[in-house]
Amino acid sequence: MKSRFFWDTFFNKTLSAAALVSVLTLAGIFLLLLYNGLQAFSTIDIAEFLSAAPWNPAAYDAPVFGIGAMLFSTLIVTFGSMLIAVPLGIGTAAFLSEMASPRLRNLLKPAIEMLAAIPSVVIGFLGIVLVAPGLAQVFDLPNGLNALNGSILLAVMALPTLISVSEDAIHAVPDYYKEASYALGANRWETLLRVTLPACKSGVLAAVMLGLGRALGETMTVLMATGNATAMPHSIFDPVRTITATVAIEMGEVPFRTPHFYSLFACALVLFLITLGVNIAAERLAARLRKKGQ
Amino acid sequence: MEKIKLDVQALDLFFGKKQVLKNIHLSIPEGKITALIGPSGCGKSTLLRSINRLHDLHPDARLMGKILLDGHNILHRNTNVVHLRRRVGMVFQKPNPFPMSIAENVAYGLKINALCSKSEMRARVEQSLRNSFLWEEVADDLDKSALELSGGQQQRLCIARAIAVEPEVILFDEPCSALDPISTAKIEELIMGLRGKFTQVIVTHNMQQAQRVADYTAFMYLGELIEFGETRQIFEKPQQELTKNYVSGHFG
Numbered sequence: 001m002k003s004r005f006f007w008d009t010f011f012n013k014t015l016s017a018a019a020l021v022s023v024l025t026l027a028g029i030f031l032l033l034l035y036n037g038l039q040a041f042s043t044i045d046i047a048e049f050l051s052a053a054p055w056n057p058a059a060y061d062a063p064v065f066g067i068g069a070m071l072f073s074t075l076i077v078t079f080g081s082m083l084i085a086v087p088l089g090i091g092t093a094a095f096l097s098e099m100a101s102p103r104l105r106n107l108l109k110p111a112i113e114m115l116a117a118i119p120s121v122v123i124g125f126l127g128i129v130l131v132a133p134g135l136a137q138v139f140d141l142p143n144g145l146n147a148l149n150g151s152i153l154l155a156v157m158a159l160p161t162l163i164s165v166s167e168d169a170i171h172a173v174p175d176y177y178k179e180a181s182y183a184l185g186a187n188r189w190e191t192l193l194r195v196t197l198p199a200c201k202s203g204v205l206a207a208v209m210l211g212l213g214r215a216l217g218e219t220m221t222v223l224m225a226t227g228n229a230t231a232m233p234h235s236i237f238d239p240v241r242t243i244t245a246t247v248a249i250e251m252g253e254v255p256f257r258t259p260h261f262y263s264l265f266a267c268a269l270v271l272f273l274i275t276l277g278v279n280i281a282a283e284r285l286a287a288r289l290r291k292k293g294q
Numbered sequence: 295m296e297k298i299k300l301d302v303q304a305l306d307l308f309f310g311k312k313q314v315l316k317n318i319h320l321s322i323p324e325g326k327i328t329a330l331i332g333p334s335g336c337g338k339s340t341l342l343r344s345i346n347r348l349h350d351l352h353p354d355a356r357l358m359g360k361i362l363l364d365g366h367n368i369l370h371r372n373t374n375v376v377h378l379r380r381r382v383g384m385v386f387q388k389p390n391p392f393p394m395s396i397a398e399n400v401a402y403g404l405k406i407n408a409l410c411s412k413s414e415m416r417a418r419v420e421q422s423l424r425n426s427f428l429w430e431e432v433a434d435d436l437d438k439s440a441l442e443l444s445g446g447q448q449q450r451l452c453i454a455r456a457i458a459v460e461p462e463v464i465l466f467d468e469p470c471s472a473l474d475p476i477s478t479a480k481i482e483e484l485i486m487g488l489r490g491k492f493t494q495v496i497v498t499h500n501m502q503q504a505q506r507v508a509d510y511t512a513f514m515y516l517g518e519l520i521e522f523g524e525t526r527q528i529f530e531k532p533q534q535e536l537t538k539n540y541v542s543g544h545f546g
Contacts, residue, residue, distance in 0.1 A: 101353070174390075176386060176388060176390040177390060177392060177393075178351075179348060179351070179384075179386065179390070180384075180386065180390045180391075180392065180452070180455075181392070181402070182348065182351065182379060183346060183348065183379055183383065183384035183386075183456075184379065184380070184383070184402060184403035184406065184407075184455065184456070184459060185376050185377070185379045185380035185403060185406065185407050185459065186376070186402075186403075186406045187376050190406045194402070194406065195392055195402075198393070198394070199392070199393050
């Protein structure tokens with residue numbers, strides 16, 4: 001009896017510890033970013049840091065640390081990718097769940113999920129050799145490594161999650177809602193748009209947020225495919241450099257514990273705060289939608 | 295002789311290879327309440343769902359024979375099912391209001407079928423809720439979620455939603471099986487109040503309910519229609535041995 005009690009307690013404690021690891025990791029990362037990131041502001045003016053001042057951290061006499069252009073670039077590339085991925089993803093999910101035959105669905109869904117298995121460096125590669133030259137030709141540009149290129153590639157990367165999660169949400173809408181709608185003389189399109197999608201909007205929103213998180217944090221693809229110019233972009237056809245790309249490019253070569261070093265942590269901190277904000281907003285919105293639906 | 299609204303002729307229905315309805319002949323008179331009774335699995339709900347072609351949603355359902363609505367075969371390939379379902383409303387076994395507000399639920403059918411202008415909408419919603427005896431209870435809460443209503447209220451809302459589009463026929467698929475006795479009584483009163491305005495077909499496993507509300511009763515067993523007649527005759531002087539055994543409670 002005693003040994004059974006021991007093992008029960010033992011497993012209980014072990015599993016709690018395992019669960020604690022991820023929470024502690026999150027807290028640790030946040031503290032690390034906070035500790036190093038805030039040190040940047042002992043030498044850098046925070047207003048200048050967030051302004052549209054140029055990013056020139058390695059200048060010999062007067063280095064300038066302004067992430068405004070990169071922050072803006074990150075936002076337009078991400079927003080652009082969502083503009084492409086959200087309608088395409090929800091449309092695909094609705095087709096898979098509501099229109100496609102079960103056989104087609106069982107074929108297509110794993111195929112789409114496989115898209116997520118493609119390494120981001122491969123997507124970036126495709127961006128350089130395929131999408132960018134295509135864009136250059138279509139829009140008559142000197143080269144296609146620009147914000148739009150990044151948006152398209154990020155859309156491709158966000159799609160598998162977006163489709164898979166929103167398809168699950170749409171599929172989980174009970175048949176009796178749809179039957180009630182059909183029985184009132186609605187067609188498939190009206191039923192989808194007015195009953196099915198509203199009934200699962202919190203799930204679809206979660207899917208969009210997961211896709212958004214993926215696009216915001218993606219590094220390798222945008223680093224390879226957006227041209228890496230730190231200047232403020234004036235259109236989606238300008239080359240841009242996102243915050244993630246900046247950190248990835250410069251972190252390996254920056255002298256230890258210099259203002260430049262700390263400023264990269266501050267960059268990461270800004271990015272972390274954005275994704276945290278997006279996640280919290282999504283969580284709240286989803287909770288409110290769920291409550292409203294009940 | 296009464297006018298026949300729905301005429302089912304030699305109807306066979308298969309799900310895959312399994313035959314669920316066998317050579318059904320049934321004439322449902324206009325404006326009356328017709329009950330379909332029989333033990334579970336006898337095909338009464340399946341027959342009901344053939345009348346608004348809800349089986350179209352199941353790719354492996356096959357129907358043969360005819361169902362005439364005012365003389366036109368609704369099983370014909372060229373039938374516009376959207377139009378058919380506007381004329382033939384349905385109330386389901388489990389109350390299934392949409393996850394929207396009470397007013398939006400009733401307005402839904404009006405909106406998609408473009409049956410009235412925006413300015414008339416409120417009046418039509420109110421009228422439908424009054425006709426389903428729900429108005430007094432929800433008049434102040436029209437914008438509240440329909441899912442906050444009790445089960446009985448939800449079912450009356452579903453009836454309001456169905457009658458809002460002014461169908462000619464209303465199908466009830468065991469509308470009270472998920473409700474308590476008081477809510478059941480209200481629904482029955484409501485169905486009887488609609489007698490004459492709509493042709494109503496009600497599937498029920500509750501024989502007392504059939505006796506209370508129905509003008510005509512059809513008894514089904516193992517996919518076949520055994521006997522059809524005035525409710526009184528079916529329960530008091532059944533012609534078939536099977537019907538007699540069923541209504542007297544020997545099986546089922």
